Amino acid sequence: MLTIGCHLSMSSGYLSMAKDAVTIGANTFQFFTRNPRGGKAKALDMNDINSFRAYCTQYGIDKILAHAPYTMNICSADSGIREFAKKMMADDLRRMEYTPGNYYNFHPGSHVNQGVQTGIHFIVDTLNGLISEEQTTTVLLETMAGKGSEIGRCFEEISEIINAVEHRDKIGVCLDTCHIWDGGYDICNHLNAVIDEFDRLIGIGKLKAIHLNDSKNPLGSHKDRHECIGKGYIGFEALMRVVNHPVLKNLPFYLETPQPDLNGYRDEISIIRDNFIED
Structure with missing residues (x-):
């Protein structure tokens, strides 16, 4: 069974997001823990949860x-920024336990001219x-x-972080199709080779989720500009090969495409379901 959803607004609570998901034909969803630019999280409502x-x-x-x-x-x-980020993540992980057994995704961060190894050290230290x-x-x-000094631009950097985390069973990877395409991984013409490289460097068992996005930019652009499914450089057929790949098809997929409203996500989910090949 295909597990697919999109990014929904947390403003009205968990139940509202779940109802929106069902309305558009989704059976999962993604949301920001708080304002995407940071700040205090909304108080939890146990009745809502x-x-x-x-x-x-x-x-x-x-x-x-x-x-x-x-x-x-x-x-x-x-x-100071590192300490603020650490407190934010600690609060997020505490709140996540009210909806147990789910995923918490984050961008590894930017080392800001300190060098990759210093950046990885700080990431590992916080996670541990x-x-x-x-x-x-x-x-x-x-x-x-x-782009810039982002960490996580290649599978090697992700692998180095995971291998240094003490509770390795509590950590995994969310693969973003736009990001890895922009990062130089040709999932359009060499999907199997990319999956094999991920497995060799990280281990396919660590792949837990996929952000399913097309890209506004050509391969290796390092720009991170998401596009609607089938309207970018990756293309619909290539993205459906991702969705239907035997190693990937049972993972949850989350759309982060630049849709103006939920109707756009409903249409994308519908066409992806229509082209999903059941086992």
Whole structure:
């Protein structure tokens, strides 16, 4: 069965997001834990959460993905920014346990001219300080396009972080199709080779989720500009090969395409479902 959803607004609560997902034919969704530019998170409403969990059971919504704010940089050159980011992630992981067994995704961050190794050191140090044996949430490192001083631009960097995390069973990867395309991985013409490289360097078992996006830019541009499915340089056929690949098809897919409203996501989900090949 295809598990697919899109990015939804947290403003009205968990139950509202779940109902929006069902309305557009989705059976999962992604949301920001707080304002995508950072700031204080909305207070949790236990009545909303309990209703949400019952609704998910009723309608088969599974593996929701919480996305950390874009501004959360745990490998910043500024110690104050790193500390603020660490407190934000700690709060997010605490809140995630009210909806247990789901995913928390974050951008590894930018080393800001400190060098990749220094950046990785700060990332690993934060993760080892926050990830616990008891948590049910799996923390996902997102693959990045490689603009500026981003860390996570290649599978080697992701692998180095994961291998240094103490509770490795609590960490995985969210692969963004736009990002890796912009990063130079040709999933249009050499999808199998890219998957094999991921497996060799990271291990396919660490791949937990996919951001399904087309790209406004050609291969290797390092720009990170998402496009609607089938309207970019990757193309519809190539993205459907991703969705139908035997190694990937049972993973949850999350659309982050630049749709103006939920109707656009409904149309994308519908056409992807129509072209999904059931086992």
